[in-house]
Amino acid sequence: MSPTEGLSIRGLAKTYPNGIAALRGIDLEVAPGLYGLLGPNGAGKSTLMRTLATLQTPDRGEIRLDGIDLLAEPDRVRGRLGYLPQQIGAYPGVTGRELLTRFAWLKGRTERRERRAEIATLLERVNLAEAADRAVATYSGGMLRRFGIALALIGAPRLLIVDEPTAGLDPAERNRFHRVLADVAAEAVVLLSTHIVEDVENLCSRVAILAEGRIVAEGTPAELTGRLADRLWSRVVPRGETPPPAVHLSAVPGGTLAILESDRAPDERFDAHRPRLEDAYHVALAGAGVLEAAA
Numbered sequence: 001m002s003p004t005e006g007l008s009i010r011g012l013a014k015t016y017p018n019g020i021a022a023l024r025g026i027d028l029e030v031a032p033g034l035y036g037l038l039g040p041n042g043a044g045k046s047t048l049m050r051t052l053a054t055l056q057t058p059d060r061g062e063i064r065l066d067g068i069d070l071l072a073e074p075d076r077v078r079g080r081l082g083y084l085p086q087q088i089g090a091y092p093g094v095t096g097r098e099l100l101t102r103f104a105w106l107k108g109r110t111e112r113r114e115r116r117a118e119i120a121t122l123l124e125r126v127n128l129a130e131a132a133d134r135a136v137a138t139y140s141g142g143m144l145r146r147f148g149i150a151l152a153l154i155g156a157p158r159l160l161i162v163d164e165p166t167a168g169l170d171p172a173e174r175n176r177f178h179r180v181l182a183d184v185a186a187e188a189v190v191l192l193s194t195h196i197v198e199d200v201e202n203l204c205s206r207v208a209i210l211a212e213g214r215i216v217a218e219g220t221p222a223e224l225t226g227r228l229a230d231r232l233w234s235r236v237v238p239r240g241e242t243p244p245p246a247v248h249l250s251a252v253p254g255g256t257l258a259i260l261e262s263d264r265a266p267d268e269r270f271d272a273h274r275p276r277l278e279d280a281y282h283v284a285l286a287g288a289g290v291l292e293a294a295a
């Protein structure tokens with residue numbers, strides 16, 4: 001990445017007035033592409049996303065987008081930002097095209113012909129051209145998500161911030177949403193914050209795992225899982241038997257699947273387990289002393 005391309009975060013810290021340290025010194029370099037941000041509840045993901053979206057300020061640290069200092073020149077950076085909020089408000093009776101037109105106007109798209117052309121392109125891009133003249137209130141959850149991207153893409157942002165996007169979407173809609181994000185990520189930084197490890201594993205070229213305000217692991221999904229190669233062992237513990245201390249426990253038919261990290265199989269009942277990003281996630285949290293990991 002050239003020093004002036006993409007997103008660069010240095011020493012970002014934020015403590016809320018109630019004393020909660022939500023960010024404790026975040027350093028990240030994010031090149032154009034799809035970048036995943038994973039973390040448990042309360043890790044600081046939303047604080048980081050809102051700070052990047054210029055909706056709140058940190059106590060210290062530095063953020064640069066394409067070399068521009070976000071904290072010193074927020075207005076200049078805002079023109080390069082797209083933020084996809086979790087919920088799109090209710091606009092009774094307003095069609096998709098009308099709502100996009102209003103937002104484009106607010107973003108300074110005052111030249112009518114250019115604005116129309118940009119909106120038509122955006123609607124095509126998110127696969128909503130045919131639904132453009134229907135009321136937004138009649139859109140399905142998946143259509144609303146894609147419509148949110150179209151809103152966030154007005155003005156061709158260099159950084160698209162996407163917070164918890166796929167909750168409640170069926171698999172087909174989730175796929176459609178992912179394809180649109182991947183398309184945007186060909187040209188811009190797309191930062192995807194989510195609890196859904198599988199989304200990140202399939203989609204993102206790099207991942208950061210955030211816990212208690214710190215980055216506890218960072219790399220490509222292959223790097224993060226590669227560190228665990230030949231170190232994970234699994235066993236289904238029958239109902240009624242107490243599972244061993246594990247990196248991760250999950251319910252499966254017949255009992256509890258326990259995944260352990262160890263140089264060799266703890267005993268002959270364990271099988272080698274091929275590491276997934278979810279395992280790397282739990283190992284990283286456990287290594288950072290975050291209790292949720294072993295729950």
Ligand SMILES: Nc1ncnc2c1ncn2[C@@H]1O[C@H](COP(=O)(O)OP(=O)(O)OP(=O)(O)O)[C@@H](O)[C@H]1O
Binds near residue numbers: 044
């Ligand atoms: N405005 C606020 N005032 C005080 N504390 C806050 C505020 N916003 C967040 N926090 C606290 O800061 C910590 C980080 O919260 P944040 O919402 O950034 O985490 P998160 O990773 O987005 O969590 P979730 O996945 O649950 O949304 C939490 O302990 C939260 O309670």
